[in-house]
Amino acid sequence: MNTPLAPLSRRGFLAGAASLLSAPRLHAAEELRFEHAYGETVLTSPASRVVSLGYTSQDSLLALGVIPQAIRYWYGDHPYGVWPWAQPQLGTAQPVLMTGEVSIETVASLVPDLIVGIGSGISEAEYALLSQIAPVLMQAPEYTTYGMPWDAELRMLARATGTSERAETLIADLRGQFEALRARHPDWQGQSAVCAWHEGGQTSAFLGGDSRAQVLREMGFHLPEPLTQMQGSDGFYTALSPEDLSPIDANLLLWISGGGETDDLAALAMRRTLRAYTEGREAFCDALLSGALSFGSVLSMPYALERLEPEIAAAVDGDPATVVPSAKEAGLL
Structure with a gap:
């Protein structure tokens, strides 16, 4: 950049x-x-x-x-x-x-x-x-x-x-929103979560220093250990081998989008080897929600929290019968 x-x-x-x-x-x-x-x-x-x-x-x-x-x-x-x-x-x-x-x-x-x-x-x-x-x-x-x-x-x-x-005042208000969300969802605390994207045949995941991972951490989630070990000195994301997507297999797999990657992601064969896929633990962010997470600001995060809460709740229950609205709308089930 x-x-x-x-x-x-x-x-x-x-x-x-x-x-x-x-x-x-x-x-x-x-x-x-x-x-x-x-x-x-x-x-x-x-x-x-x-x-x-x-x-x-x-x-x-x-x-x-x-x-x-x-x-x-x-x-x-x-x-x-x-x-x-x-x-x-x-x-x-x-x-x-x-x-x-x-x-x-x-x-x-x-x-x-x-x-x-x-x-x-x-x-x-x-x-x-x-x-x-x-x-x-x-x-x-x-x-x-x-x-x-x-x-x-x-x-x-x-x-x-x-x-x-x-x-x-702004910080206290937003921290209060995160605290209330964590209180509403004690089952989320300590679970693993990844924010990833797939485009042009390449799958990548955001690391701990990135705003998207920071939002998930504020919710009570943590990065899976394989991704934690990939954290570099100045990197905020890592590219994954197309033959091995296991580093992003988490209790919650949040896919972000620039607006046109759903077909590419739906065709990703190795995605079907992930427990997150078979247990319905995926959620999909459209362009606007992806932008809110990418900005990770005091203004964008309240918008992201409001939209994400029902999506995550449906995804982390581990029941593939539970419909995650965003994944269904994107044709990713």
């Missing part, structure tokens, strides 16, 4: 933009300091004009009441790159939508006082260029590029935008 580095010939343009940061600094005790993967970023005051370069960071900002000046497009056909669960927070705003590589000129023209690079995949060289325009926030150093948990990201962005009180 890394984007090409902007040509260095743009530095003259950047030099002029950098002068926007020449305002007097606050006393050091009042500065906002952030340690992250590429070093340290300092804000002299909470930011209000924010450019969101992370593929999903617009959700956190919108939840905090901060309308980004620009949003990085990931995928999906939604206005301004904002999916339905976050559209109410966007309202009538019309942020710039950036597709493909990061445009340095576009970012500079928006005169931001903060650039969010969490979950963007930008290189350290791109970070250095962007930092000539405005302070840039990356994921905290203990997390992988796309592995910063939703609450840690929300708290970092809240500190940077002066909205920490709102963040804590």
Whole structure:
């Protein structure tokens, strides 16, 4: 997901933009300091004009009441790159939508006082260029590029935008929703679960640092041991051998979709060797639910929980006679 580095010939343009940061600094005790993967970023005051370069960071900002000046497009056909669960927070705003590589000129023209690079995949060289325009926030150093948990990201962005009180309210509310769900389903606790996808003849599964696996963990599930052992230093998914799908055989097998993989998955012969298949422990996510899990944000997860709860309940009972609505609709029974 890394984007090409902007040509260095743009530095003259950047030099002029950098002068926007020449305002007097606050006393050091009042500065906002952030340690992250590429070093340290300092804000002299909470930011209000924010450019969101992370593929999903617009959700956190919108939840905090901060309308980004620009949003990085990931995928999906939604206005301004904002999916339905976050559209109410966007309202009538019309942020710039950036597709493909990061445009340095576009970012500079928006005169931001903060650039969010969490979950963007930008290189350290791109970070250095962007930092000539405005302070840039990356994921905290203990997390992988796309592995910063939703609450840690929300708290970092809240500190940077002066909205920490709102963040804590949002976090408490969502944690309460997860706690209530776990209380309703004590039988789910400690069971294994996998989020996987199959496309173009390749089957892959998400690992523990990914947002989709994190949502399942918040519900009380855990990854099967074979997948836990595959966790790499910076990987968020793993490809599986077409001859051996046993690493994804779990008490719950959740298939996600980009919208057109059901026929491909239905034809996957080795899927029929899995206990999850024979016991009816599969559930299927359509494009919108898959997107909600993929964003894994404070705004998308409540939507995902509401839709997933009945699906999972039907799947984890281990009774193949129990109809899982999504699997039936997708023709995967």
